[in-house]
Amino acid sequence: MELEEAKAKYIQAWGALGTSWGINKAMAMIHALLMVSIKPLSTEDVMEELKISRGNANMNIRALINWGIVEKKIIPGERKEYFVAEKDIMEVARQVTKERQKREIEPILKVLIDIKNVKGESPEAKAFKTATEDIYQFTNKVNTLLSKFSTSDENWFMKMVLKILK
Amino acid sequence: MELEEAKAKYIQAWGALGTSWGINKAMAMIHALLMVSIKPLSTEDVMEELKISRGNANMNIRALINWGIVEKKIIPGERKEYFVAEKDIMEVARQVTKERQKREIEPILKVLIDIKNVKGESPEAKAFKTATEDIYQFTNKVNTLLSKFSTSDENWFMKMVLKILK
């Protein structure tokens, strides 16, 4: 397979994956493009490679920077801004985890806690309490696990995986 | 808080969560409704509680059954079909993991394997190989982990979590 073809395949696959993960296609594709690019790319480069508009490129590059997985790279003597992706896949995973945790796990935990003071002793109320309490316990454990993951040192996750997989 | 209010809050929160996970709102809400319902519900019940159309209710109940987290319950003497949700949150997590693994992890693994036979020895080609090889290794580990999780006995996950959290 030729390099160009492989790159295109990879970028396209990553974009599709993003879509089913609540990350928009452009954002995922830009990230993929920067991940496999040997040199920093400018907004124009990204626009051209992915055939997307200036506005779209700009907004999604900003978003990636906010997520902490892409950063600006100033090239001396160049006026344009260039961008590089964090190349360490573990670090990417950690940052993405952190973002998603903040956006998704924490809000549902809030609701589950809030719901704990539901009144009533009817079978319905009791069933509700049990069901939501279980979900709360589970979500909380997941949350703790993700917290550890996203703040831990570089090798923690791999050590953990290896430990589990024995 | 009154039971009705708590239920509504929970269903609504779960629906919103679904949205950011590529699961549609109706599907997530139906699941939530069935989770906290003490008795099996018919399509009509679901339509009425969530104020959604017959078609919508039907399609999403089917989808939940496909995911293996809701099942039909025939009530003797009743012509209608009734539905119950898997109540064990661990089992739900396991099924959802399995589905997502099949739908998302496996396709990207295929692409990553496919991409391994990219030609060329240029720095660009080498960088590409390294980057995608790392991603492959990582994805593969995640995949193995999820496989273990989704096929394991009931307490595996909790044991694992406790082990990790010490």
Next chain:
DNA sequence: CAAAACTTTCAATAATGTTTGAAAATTTGA
């Protein structure tokens, strides 16, 4: 300081995904 180079914003538009509702298909009971 002015013009050029570049970045950001955002209203309009396009693309995608969801929901409806009524018609068709299927199942059930007599």
Next chain:
DNA sequence: TCAAATTTTCAAACATTATTGAAAGTTTTG
């Protein structure tokens, strides 16, 4: 077998989200 009950399907309407592109804003350089 028939007709009532129920489920399924799917084209059209609606809703949401993503994208464009041109204009406004900012920074840099001479």
